[in-house]
Every structure is written in structure tokens, then in C-alpha cells.
Amino acid sequence: MYATTGTRVGVLKGRHLNAENFSELCRLFSLTGKTALVTGATGGIGEMIATGLAKAGADVIITGRNRDTLDAAVQRIGPFGACRGVHCDVSTPEGVDELASRIGTESLHILINNAGTTWGAQFSEFPDKAWPKVMGVNVYAPFMLAQRLHPLLASGASPADPARIINIGSIFGVSTDVASAYSYSASKAAVHQLSRVLARDLCADHINVNAIAPGYFPSRMTAFISRDPELSEQVEAAIPMGRQGGPDDIAGAVIYLCSRAGSYVTGVVLPVDGGRLLS
Ligand SMILES: NC(=O)c1ccc[n+]([C@@H]2O[C@H](COP(=O)([O-])OP(=O)(O)OC[C@H]3O[C@@H](n4cnc5c(N)ncnc54)[C@H](OP(=O)(O)O)[C@@H]3O)[C@@H](O)[C@H]2O)c1
Incomplete structure (x- = not known):
């Protein structure tokens, strides 16, 4: 076009x-005139989403914990639209408070809670520390961000044009395929339910809350799959559409949910997985 x-x-x-x-x-x-925040957008799905939002006209703010990778992502997204980075760790209350104080706009229209981490180990060896780490980034951070950024989200929202929160869950919060990622799959199921509960509570403030459950997308988190041709083939064979997801797949879903087109949608968990949950 x-x-x-x-x-x-x-x-x-x-x-x-x-x-x-x-x-x-x-x-x-x-999304012209909208300000969007995407956490953990220094690569992978977060960068795909931030780039899509910038292309759709939003002013995009991205976060990351490493200044160099954050600056590099801002440089890559910049040619497609307005983008700036805020260096912080969203898994701590201090990091979230610092981020809230540095948004620098009167309103925030879109919050994408994308930052996430995982841990894989066999049942008998699964370490205690894999629980607070994974739950902290994947569940606690989206709640803290929704809570601390609520005044900014509510201030720009109206019944006709609600603010949007999208929490990035996972098909592994639905399926039982990943037996050795105990805290990850539990955290993603929690993200889905947290999204539904927040959707109900924040409707009155004209804030829509939805979750996206991605299937297999290339990223640092899934690099162990893409590096292994045999494993890649196995993973893709289990996807009815026979391929991994790409930038258009995830950005398209996010733009839909964040735009006028998705303004009557709240409390859903949208799988973007090439049909993986059907198999
Ligand atoms: N890729 C997939 O197939 C897939 C499938 C389903 C769901 N997901 C979800 O999609 C989201 C993005 O993951 P990805 O696959 O794109 O992986 P990724 O490339 O590893 O990105 C994860 C992002 O989260 C941030 N992050 C990790 N730990 C953090 C912490 N303690 N505090 C703050 N930020 C932290 C990282 O930012 P910095 O390191 O720069 O701070 C990084 O940018 C995650 O929520 C993941 O669970 C991915």
C-alpha cells in the first residue's frame, strides 16, 4: 500500500x-498523537512492538537495563518514528518509580508490559531463586507499572478513546508443553489472569487491559532454539502454520488492540501463535 x-x-x-x-x-x-511505553524493548518481541507502534505514528518510549543496548535499540527504531529510551530495571519498585518520574508527558496512552524472563531446569533441580526472579519481572512488574502509571493513563483516557495496557503473556501460560519452565509458565498464567482482573477494575477509568499470548518468535529468550537447526525444525513442525512469528504478526496484533479498531476490546488473552494452541 x-x-x-x-x-x-x-x-x-x-x-x-x-x-x-x-x-x-x-x-x-x-496511533498519531499517542504516547506509548514498551518495557524491555532492546530486542526481540519488545523491539518488534516498539517499531510497529512508531510506524503507526505513536511517540514511543522504551526501557532497558543496559545503556548501550538501549541506545542501540533507540537508534534502530528512530528512523521509523519518534523513540526515546529510559534506562531502568522495571522489576524493582525503585526502578518503576524512577521510570514513572521520567516519562515526562502529561498523559500516557499505551503501556506495553513486555519485559520478561525465564528459567529452565528439571523438577528435582529447579532452584528456589528461579521463583522470585521470574515472578518479579513477569508478574510483579506489570502490576507495579499499571499501578504507578495509572494517573498518567487515566488522565488521557475517555470512553470513546480509552487508554490501553497490553501485558505480554505466553502460550505457555495456557499449554502444559513446557514442563521444565515451572516458574515461567506459572507466571504467564498469572499475567493472563491479572490482565482480566485489571480489565474489570480499570474499565471505570477508561483503561482497557488485554494480554497477548505469543507463540514462538525469534529473540534472545528463544536463541537456544534458533541456534539448533534440529530443535528449530521440531518447534516449527509443532506449529500448524509451520513457521515462527515475525514483526508484522506481533506488531499487527498490538496496533489493533491499541487503535480505534480495538477500543471496545478489554479483558481478552489473544494468542498470536500460528495456531500452536490448536495442536
Ligand atoms: N520469544 C518468544 O517466543 C516468546 C513467546 C511467548 C512469550 N514471550 C514473551 O515476550 C516478552 C519478550 O521476550 P523476548 O522473547 O523478546 O525475549 P528477550 O529478547 O530476551 O527480551 C526480554 C526483554 O525483557 C527485559 N528484561 C529481562 N529481564 C529483565 C529485568 N529483570 N528487568 C527489566 N527488564 C528485563 C530485557 O531487557 P534488558 O535486558 O535490555 O533490560 C529484554 O529486552 C517476554 O515477556 C516473554 O516472556 C516470548
């Missing part, structure tokens, strides 16, 4: 979009 002059403003696979239809498409999906 591209913009031209005259009444034919876009071409999609040879079919022409007239000016009215093109502007209706923009009205439904554009």
Missing part, C-alpha cells in the same frame, strides 16, 4: 483505495 496524489491514494495488491477509504483505514488504525 502506498500514498500517491489525486483520488487514488493507495494500492493494495493492484486494487485501488480511494481517498475516503484510505482515511478511514488511518482513522481506525493510526
Whole structure:
């Protein structure tokens, strides 16, 4: 699809979009004028989401714990739209408070709780420390962020144009396939339920809360799969669509939920998994 002059403003696979239809498409999906925060967007799914939001017109703020990787991600996203980084650790109350104080805008329209971590070990060897670490980043952080950023989210929200929180869960919060990632799968199930409870409570403040449950996407977290051709083949064979997810798959779902198009949707857990949960 591209913009031209005259009444034919876009071409999609040879079919022409007239000016009215093109502007209706923009009205439904554009995020111009919105400010969005994406946690842990120094790579992987977070960077895919932040890039998609920037392309859709939002002013994007990303977080990361390492200044160099954060700066590098801002440089990569920058050509697609407005993006700045805030260096912080969202898994601690101090980090979240610092982030809240450094947002620097009167309103925040979109919060994407993406930062996440995992731990894999056999049942008998699963260490105690894998519980507070994983639950801290995956569950406690999204709750703290929703709570501390609530005034900023509520201030820009209205019944016709609610603020949005999207928590990144996982298909492993639904399926029992990952027997050795005990705290991870429990944390992701908790993220899904937390999203539903927050959706109910925050409706009155015009804040929609949804979760996305991704399937297999390339990232640092899943690098152990992509590095191993045999394992990659096995993982992709278990996906009915036969492929891993990519930037358009996750960004498209997020843009839908954050735009006018998704403004009547709250409390859902949306699998974006190529049909993995069906198999
Ligand atoms: N990739 C998949 O197939 C898949 C599938 C289902 C769900 N997910 C979920 O998608 C989200 C993104 O994961 P990813 O796969 O893109 O992995 P990733 O590339 O490892 O990204 C995870 C991000 O979380 C941040 N993070 C990790 N620990 C943190 C901590 N203690 N405090 C603050 N930030 C922390 C990291 O940021 P810094 O290290 O820069 O601080 C990093 O940018 C996670 O919630 C993950 O559970 C991924």
C-alpha cells in the first residue's frame, strides 16, 4: 500500500483505495498523537512492538537495563518514528518509580508490559531463586507499572478513546508443553489472569487491559532454539502454520488492540501463535 496524489491514494495488491477509504483505514488504525511505553524493548518481541507502534505514528518510549543496548535499540527504531529510551530495571519498585518520574508527558496512552524472563531446569533441580526472579519481572512488574502509571493513563483516557495496557503473556501460560519452565509458565498464567482482573477494575477509568499470548518468535529468550537447526525444525513442525512469528504478526496484533479498531476490546488473552494452541 502506498500514498500517491489525486483520488487514488493507495494500492493494495493492484486494487485501488480511494481517498475516503484510505482515511478511514488511518482513522481506525493510526496511533498519531499517542504516547506509548514498551518495557524491555532492546530486542526481540519488545523491539518488534516498539517499531510497529512508531510506524503507526505513536511517540514511543522504551526501557532497558543496559545503556548501550538501549541506545542501540533507540537508534534502530528512530528512523521509523519518534523513540526515546529510559534506562531502568522495571522489576524493582525503585526502578518503576524512577521510570514513572521520567516519562515526562502529561498523559500516557499505551503501556506495553513486555519485559520478561525465564528459567529452565528439571523438577528435582529447579532452584528456589528461579521463583522470585521470574515472578518479579513477569508478574510483579506489570502490576507495579499499571499501578504507578495509572494517573498518567487515566488522565488521557475517555470512553470513546480509552487508554490501553497490553501485558505480554505466553502460550505457555495456557499449554502444559513446557514442563521444565515451572516458574515461567506459572507466571504467564498469572499475567493472563491479572490482565482480566485489571480489565474489570480499570474499565471505570477508561483503561482497557488485554494480554497477548505469543507463540514462538525469534529473540534472545528463544536463541537456544534458533541456534539448533534440529530443535528449530521440531518447534516449527509443532506449529500448524509451520513457521515462527515475525514483526508484522506481533506488531499487527498490538496496533489493533491499541487503535480505534480495538477500543471496545478489554479483558481478552489473544494468542498470536500460528495456531500452536490448536495442536
Ligand atoms: N520469544 C518468544 O517466543 C516468546 C513467546 C511467548 C512469550 N514471550 C514473551 O515476550 C516478552 C519478550 O521476550 P523476548 O522473547 O523478546 O525475549 P528477550 O529478547 O530476551 O527480551 C526480554 C526483554 O525483557 C527485559 N528484561 C529481562 N529481564 C529483565 C529485568 N529483570 N528487568 C527489566 N527488564 C528485563 C530485557 O531487557 P534488558 O535486558 O535490555 O533490560 C529484554 O529486552 C517476554 O515477556 C516473554 O516472556 C516470548
